[in-house]
Amino acid sequence: MELKTIENLAKLARIHINDETLAETAKSITEVLALVGQLQAADTDNIQPMAHPLDAVQRLREDVVTETDQHASFQAIAPATENNLYLVPKVIG
Amino acid sequence: MHNLTIAEIIAKLRAKEFSSTEITQHFLKRIETLDPQYNSFITVTKEQALAQAKAADKRLVKGNAPALCGVPIAHKDIFCTNGVKTSCGSKMLDNFIPPYDATVVENYAKQHAVILGKTNMDEFAMGSSNETSYYGPVKNPWAVDCVPGGSSGGSAACVAARLAPGATATDTGGSIRQPASLCGLTGIKPTYGRVSRWGMIAFASSLDQGGVLTRTAEDAAIMLNVMASFDDKDSTCVDHELSDYTATLQDSIAGMTIGIPDEYFSEGLDPRTQELVEQAIKQYEKLGAATKRISLPHSHLAVPAYYVIAPAECSANLSRFDGVRYGYRCEDPKDLEDLYTRSRGEAFGDEVKRRILVGAYALSAGYYDAYYSKAQKVRRLIKQDFVNAFNEVDLIIGPTCPSPAFKFGAKGDDPVAMYLEDIYTIATNLAGLPALSIPCGLADGKPVGLQLIGNYFQEGRLLNAAHQFQTETDFHTLSPEGI
Numbered sequence: 001m002e003l004k005t006i007e008n009l010a011k012l013a014r015i016h017i018n019d020e021t022l023a024e025t026a027k028s029i030t031e032v033l034a035l036v037g038q039l040q041a042a043d044t045d046n047i048q049p050m051a052h053p054l055d056a057v058q059r060l061r062e063d064v065v066t067e068t069d070q071h072a073s074f075q076a077i078a079p080a081t082e083n084n085l086y087l088v089p090k091v092i093g
Numbered sequence: 094m095h096n097l098t099i100a101e102i103i104a105k106l107r108a109k110e111f112s113s114t115e116i117t118q119h120f121l122k123r124i125e126t127l128d129p130q131y132n133s134f135i136t137v138t139k140e141q142a143l144a145q146a147k148a149a150d151k152r153l154v155k156g157n158a159p160a161l162c163g164v165p166i167a168h169k170d171i172f173c174t175n176g177v178k179t180s181c182g183s184k185m186l187d188n189f190i191p192p193y194d195a196t197v198v199e200n201y202a203k204q205h206a207v208i209l210g211k212t213n214m215d216e217f218a219m220g221s222s223n224e225t226s227y228y229g230p231v232k233n234p235w236a237v238d239c240v241p242g243g244s245s246g247g248s249a250a251c252v253a254a255r256l257a258p259g260a261t262a263t264d265t266g267g268s269i270r271q272p273a274s275l276c277g278l279t280g281i282k283p284t285y286g287r288v289s290r291w292g293m294i295a296f297a298s299s300l301d302q303g304g305v306l307t308r309t310a311e312d313a314a315i316m317l318n319v320m321a322s323f324d325d326k327d328s329t330c331v332d333h334e335l336s337d338y339t340a341t342l343q344d345s346i347a348g349m350t351i352g353i354p355d356e357y358f359s360e361g362l363d364p365r366t367q368e369l370v371e372q373a374i375k376q377y378e379k380l381g382a383a384t385k386r387i388s389l390p391h392s393h394l395a396v397p398a399y400y401v402i403a404p405a406e407c408s409a410n411l412s413r414f415d416g417v418r419y420g421y422r423c424e425d426p427k428d429l430e431d432l433y434t435r436s437r438g439e440a441f442g443d444e445v446k447r448r449i450l451v452g453a454y455a456l457s458a459g460y461y462d463a464y465y466s467k468a469q470k471v472r473r474l475i476k477q478d479f480v481n482a483f484n485e486v487d488l489i490i491g492p493t494c495p496s497p498a499f500k501f502g503a504k505g506d507d508p509v510a511m512y513l514e515d516i517y518t519i520a521t522n523l524a525g526l527p528a529l530s531i532p533c534g535l536a537d538g539k540p541v542g543l544q545l546i547g548n549y550f551q552e553g554r555l556l557n558a559a560h561q562f563q564t565e566t567d568f569h570t571l572s573p574e575g576i
Binding site: 006013014017018021025028032033035037038040051053054058061070073074076078091 | 190286328329391393397412418419420426427433434439449450455463464466467469471472507525
């Protein structure tokens, strides 16, 4: 796998990878992809993909309020808040 | 006192041979003195445990207390505990104090079980050696230069070292059974959907399943009785009738047919492990079970399929860690992009990053069909192998791991070598089947595990077969030297 591909993947996944570890990361991901490449030899014609072991379907529930307002306890563990809002660096210039 | 099983502790609490406070203090003392050499706990909840024990003692006096009332156990640090740090073995959640309890935690709280603390684990449950934990590796009580297995390494080590009589754990590709095997314990992963995943920090949602690590099958049955429940809050939890797993432990297994898959006894299996597993199979024949050679022809595709599906789901699940709402945030982010990428880059370890990137690759445009969709199709083939096998047999038997515990660093630079550690356990997660590991002997002083796989919702039958084996053998009573 090319370093440029890893850089792009890391950008998509929003993970900063140090330049020093980029080559090592590329090498190990190439090894993993070689392992999963074994799948290509499997004959899967006419086989439906399986997402849930029991082929369960999404349950529905009554459309009623079940959650109460807990913003105070949720925001108590946030890195930065102000006036009940989560703070992030300025987005609009 | 620490060598008692959970079943014995329950009986002795009721016979007033000791109080919950006394046994809780005993385990807390052991953790304080001995755990520095194993590193099996991330957080010890001493004050809370003593308060819970005191309350449990009052209930025990009153009578009619629930089964686990006053029994000390430990929770894997993947289950959210209200007001108690839940790190998932990661720097990302080193400062995370959940505002709620996982359903599993709630289920044990309703029983008034005593929680000794939260156990160490591979970061976000990604690993088979407990070496990826932000809190340092856990040592195997049987050989401290060896790994305890992972990802539930802390839960396994603390039970093996008699620092707790039982612990909760989770299994996505073998994370209960493999440490059970390496630490000489009984460990069960139930059917997918049997145990609620609410409040259990997600790694690969279609594979993750909670379970328990104990010393005996009887204890596993007692603990699983409490852990298993239907939960509306987990949309993949299955509303299937609950069983009392202790009720069928004594059933005879005579007449049961046990399948031996050829693929689980091929190249790569350590000869000492093979010999002990074959002896265990003979023991089952003595107990009256019939054995039959079977084939699970797509077994060789389980590890490759898993390493597409699990990373894909992990890349989606771990996108929630953004440095905004909770968890780690980098210093002085210059903009939002920088906040995301540096918070994640600085707080995730190498293995977690590797899996997120592999997952992002497998899900990206142009590769989705070749990787993700292909793996989901292979997953169905693997499930179909088991469906076919269970038309002929009641249980499937084989090794849990290719070999006993390995030394720290032995598979350090090679992710694929580490992934192959789960070669016999991963297929059951892909199929969603229940499976357990029980000790079947020692090789060079290190435990070897025997794996039993059951049909969907056959946890009772699995525990029955495990208990019958433990009635005739004493491997589960062995303890590491000096303990």
